[in-house]
Every structure is written in C-alpha cells, then in structure tokens.
Amino acid sequence: MLYEGFGVADASNYDSVNNFAQLMWPNGQPRFTDTIHTLATQMEELNKLIWLMLTDSYGLQEDSLKMNYKTLVRMMKYLAPRPGEYERGFFAHTDKPISTLICEDKSGLEIEVNNDQWIKLTNLSPSSFVFIVGDPLKAWSNGRLKPVNHRVMMSGDKDRYSIAAFIIPNEGTIIKAPKELIDEKHPQLFKEFDFMDFFLYAISDPAKHIDSGELLHAYASLSPPVSN
Numbered sequence: 122m123l124y125e126g127f128g129v130a131d132a133s134n135y136d137s138v139n140n141f142a143q144l145m146w147p148n149g150q151p152r153f154t155d156t157i158h159t160l161a162t163q164m165e166e167l168n169k170l171i172w173l174m175l176t177d178s179y180g181l182q183e184d185s186l187k188m189n190y191k192t193l194v195r196m197m198k199y200l201a202p203r204p205g206e207y208e209r210g211f212f213a214h215t216d217k218p219i220s221t222l223i224c225e226d227k228s229g230l231e232i233e234v235n236n237d238q239w240i241k242l243t244n245l246s247p248s249s250f251v252f253i254v255g256d257p258l259k260a261w262s263n264g265r266l267k268p269v270n271h272r273v274m275m276s277g278d279k280d281r282y283s284i285a286a287f288i289i290p291n292e293g294t295i296i297k298a299p300k301e302l303i304d305e306k307h308p309q310l311f312k313e314f315d316f317m318d319f320f321l322y323a324i325s326d327p328a329k330h331i332d333s334g335e336l337l338h339a340y341a342s343l344s345p346p347v348s349n
C-alpha cells in the first residue's frame with residue numbers, strides 16, 4: 122500500500138482527541154492527545170488568520186467569513202516508490218472543505234497551474250504550511266478565489282509524512298457570497314447553498330469529479346441561478 126492515513130475529527134477539542142486516543146489506548150495516551158490537540162488548535166489559529174487576510178484584502182468585515190466549524194486533522198504516510206519511479210501518492214483533486222492547511226516532511230505536493238502543467242512545491246521549510254482554497258471558497262468569493270487542483274507524487278527513497286487540517290462547517294451552514302462581492306461587473310455566480318448538502322453530493326460520486334474544480338458548477342447547475 123502506497124498511502125495510509127487516519128483522521129481525528131474535531132481535533133481542536135481536547136475531549137474529542139482524547140476519545141479517539143482511547144480507541145487505541147484505553148487508558149489514554151496524554152502525549153498523543155496533547156500533541157494532536159495543540160497542533161490542531163494552532164493550525165486552526167493560522168487558518169483564522171488567513172481568513173482574516175482574505176476578508177481584509179476584499180475590504181470586508183471579519184464576520185463576512187464566519188461560521189461554526191470543526192477542524193479535522195489527518196495524518197498521512199506515503200511509502201517511497203520503487204527505486205527510480207515517480208509514482209502517484211494521492212490523485213488530483215480540489216478540496217471540498219472550506220479550506221485546508223497542509224505541512225509535509227518532504228516534498229511531494231504538486232499543484233496544477235495550467236491545464237495539465239504541474240508544479241511541485243519544493244524547498245518548503247519544515248515550519249511551512251500550504252493553504253489550500255476549498256471549493257466552497259470559490260462560491261463565497263464569487264469566483265475570485267480558485268480552488269487549486271493538487272496531488273501528491275512520490276519519488277526518491279524516503280517515505281513521506283504529511284498533516285492536513287480541514288475546516289469543515291457544522292451542519293446547517295449556508296455558503297453565500299457577501300453582497301459586497303456582487304455587482305454588475307461581478308454577477309452572482311453561485312446560488313447560496315447548504316455546505317453539508319454540497320459535501321455529501323461531492324463525496325457521493327468522487328469518480329465523476331476527480332480531476333476538476335468544476336464540481337461546484339455541476340452542483341449549482343442542479344438548481345436554477347438566482348438573480349439579485
């Protein structure tokens with residue numbers, strides 16, 4: 122197996138991480154729990170800061186991008202490929218959560234810049250995080266933010282470890298562009314939608330959408346566009 126991973130739901134919540142740890146260590150494992158909880162809390166803070174930079178850069182109030190969410194932290198291990206090979210570790214996709222932060226211990230993450238032109242993110246310091254715009258942020262920003270197609274490719278003789286924090290809104294969260302981002306020059310691209318409906322639609326048939334950021338369009342076209 123080339124890839125394995127596990128996710129901890131609501132990882133900035135100590136009890137949630139503790140419950141997860143007790144599945145493997147019935148007597149608890151404070152070091153594991155503390156480490157994951159601290160990491161999740163700090164990644165969540167970093168994500169908040171980036172959201173603030175986004176709203177600020179559009180001249181919006183902080184609460185234009187505000188919702189209740191949970192942070193899912195996933196730990197991943199990619200085995201080194203056979204000697205001399207360049208192998209796929211994770212298929213090309215865009216992220217369905219609102220946003221994602223990723224850190225990796227060796228390079229492997231690639232992003233698509235033009236159709237079929239891939240760039241490997243190299244020389245990231247061990248303390249670097251990559252911020253990935255999820256599909257819902259494209260709708261929120263009325264098309265300004267682009268969910269990047271990304272994948273993991275493995276080369277060399279070392280295994281790769283990465284950690285991702287996914288921002289997943291609570292049930293009932295509605296995604297819609299703030300009115301300041303909609304005008305005659307920028308008509309509303311996507312009707313407001315329930316995040317969880319979209320998420321469930323997205324994961325119901327991932328094969329259909331694996332290589333494209335067009336899922337939102339497909340989803341949105343199920344319902345007629347609204348005019349303001």
Ligand SMILES: O=C(O)CCC(=O)C(=O)O
Nearest residue numbers: 197211223230273283285
């Ligand atoms: O392992 C990585 O660096 C990327 C993983 C990823 O893109 C994902 O889980 O959505």
Ligand SMILES: [Fe+2]
Nearest residue numbers: 214215216271
């Ligand atoms: Fe991803």
